[in-house]
Amino acid sequence: MSERLVVIGGDATGMSAASQARRHKSPEQLEIVAFERSHFTSYSACGIPYWVGGDVEDRDDLIARTPEEHRERAIDLRMRTEVTELDVAGSRVRTRDLESGAESWTGYDHLVIATGARPVRPPLPGIDAPGVHGVQTLDDGQALLDSLSALERTDGRRAVVVGAGYIGVEMAEALLHRGYEVTVLNRGEQPMATLDPDMGRLVHRAMDGMGITTVGSSTVTKILTGDDGRVRAVATDDAEYAADVVVLGMGVEPETRLAQAAGLPLGTYGGLLTDLAMRVRGHENIWAGGDCVEVLDLVSGRERHIALGTHANKHGQIIGANVGGGYATFPGVVGTAVSKVCDLEIARTGLREKDARDVGLRYVTATVESTSRAGYFPGAAPMTVKMIAERRTGRLLGVQIVGREGAAKRVDIAAVALTAGMTVEQMTALDLGYAPPFSPVWDPVLVAARKAVAAVRAAGV
Template sequence: MSERLVVVGGDAAGMSAAAQARRLRDAGDLEIVVLEQGQDVSYSACGIPYWVGGQVGERSDLIARTPAEFAARGITVRTGTRAEAIDLAAGQVHTAGGERLGYDRLVVATGGRPVRPPIPGLDADGVHGVHRLDDGAAIRTAIDGLPGDRPRRGLVLGGGYIGLEMAEALQRRGLEVTVVLADPLPMQLLDADMGERVCAAMTAMGMTVHTDQAVREVLVDASGRACGVRTDVGSYDADLVVLGLGMGPEARLAADAGLALGPTGAVDVDRSQRCRDHPEVFAAGDCAQTFHRVTGEVAHVALGTHANKQGRVAGSVIGGRPARFAGVLGTALTKVGDLEVARTGLCTTQAEEAGFAYRTDTIEGTTRAGYYPGAEQVAVKLISESGSGQLLGAQVVGGPGAGKRIDVLATAIWAGMTAEDLAGSDLSYAPPFSPTYDPVVVAARKVSRTEQG
């Protein structure tokens, strides 16, 4: 007898779960229905800043597969269909249209929710989030404006990944850019010495950065449109306001149904992505709680890489193949101008909170052999456990070619390597790509030499 899998949410986690379940079970054995409240599925939200900035040409370029393409693979995708409630006892999803859709297996993949603090005026016209493709389209339309009435001043709230990327996107489109953040420096998952490099690069690009200033109010004009913000220090004018304040789990549908949430506010799941109290229900992606690979503690990290992997784990289990999610390091990479910014594992604040006795080591190097054209400066910082040299975290900030070195460091931390292990590893060398000793190895050698006395 055929079973039905219902997936709520049609982006990274949801579509990965649906696609993997279909690979393992044919349509005669498992019917798959995906409910998506928007009009797009399987799209790259991470690409929105680059679409806004003009590096990506068309909206369609950010869509990996359409509903029609999924239908050809035996997956029914119903766009414009909002799930209003889940009845766990009856095994049904209630839609906004009044339908009660039964399920044998359910995947909750409702994603993340942009952080929107209770600030007066935050919902005014002219204030834009960066979450869905429609958000990107709205920002593009606002930037294009009417002839003679295009915005000149863009203001970004927040200095995380989205904040940096949107600040650069607005500047590329010709706006004067101001960034306002409540934190002391941009990129709070970097240590201060590395964050200072990011802030300096933004200033050098011509951006105005105001730190340590929580926004108290979004100012509106007589028509009710946003025209600036007010902090405790001052007011800053703007024709366009973009929010980059981070993401939290969108778990309200799950919570209202009675699914247990963890201390992060995300759905509590085991390592197979099953909800602990309802084994027929799975949760994956930004709505689901996970755990940190280094500390073993619960975590919520909203990244598309994790969402796709978690969805695949859920789809594998539903399809009959055992699978377990292996945790996260929070490895991430972005850029502002020509400066590449990357991090993985624990920063010093996180290492201290986790109770590690740690040390930090930072080296300066170049992305290529120093004599080779195009060699750029790069700083590599390692956080390691004092005594053992166990790698706990890493940060890389530098010119073009610097950032992807974080993957070597993430792999080393994932594998439980010490600095000495990494220092002796066999990394590639050629002048167009690296000095004889890559900066990653130089940083590891610095740690291991000190640990050995």
């Protein structure tokens, strides 16, 4: 007798789980039903800013697998269908067809919750006005492009981006490429709150040099509209910024309202809590992954919410293997992320100073300025590396990098070192590749490690 797997969400985690489960079990052994409320499946949301900016030519380039391709693999994928209720006791979900309005119940033996995250969208006056856009889904990206196309013949086009995190700075670049005068409004003093303020200041300075006006310590109070109802400006506590289009980039939060209503366990950040196998704690047949869960931070030992496609795909693979009768685990993360704004590369992994203080760690820091290649080699570009180490042990706690070409991916060295629990002294002996076109004799990360070793010794116990 076959079992049924029900998947809520048709993007990275959901369809990775469905596909992996299908590899393990045939349709005769496992029926798979997946529900997706949007028009698209298995796409790269991270690529939306580059599609809007013109680096990616076609929307379909962001789609890894279409609904038809999933169905060819014997996955019953039902598009434009929203799950509205979880009945955990009855092992079933209620769904609504968004086109017809028809509702029905579907039972399950295994349930995968892959509902993702929702953009932070505060209830400000005017926030739903035409010309105000989020960029969470392909539908959002298409709506923004349609809005920009309608403004193509407008002189002096002005864009305001609210928020200066990953999405905010990437969308600022996209709009700059499209010929807009761009202003970024940020609640914090410096952009990129995932960095320490001293490193965020480097990003701020670089963005200003690119022609992007970045306003820190700025709280948006309302969106102002014109006589036609469209957005005309964004108001803060002390100023107004004219805008033909507004993009919201204020971050995301786990989409767990269904799970909460069903009484499933949530963490500090509102994400679902799972075990190492990605099974929802206390529920043998319910699994969850992607942007709707919290994961273990291997450095701090605490749960965190990190919305990244890299984790989401891994979660799906692990869930699918376990549902299919195999065994796989997800041990945790160190918080690695990279981004860019024009030619500036931004990277971080591990803890910031604030994070270290929050968990009661005593630490030292070391910051160095170096270049991406040997200083005499053409194209050598500057970069700044900041390293944080535990004061007594010298254990690496975190690394942040801001620089030009060749800077961001160096953070992977630190990500591996963090995962291995290395000290900064151990890092200085790493056998990294060297040639003048790729690195100075001492790679910038190793230079920072040497300086961190000195800081640990100077600090003593």
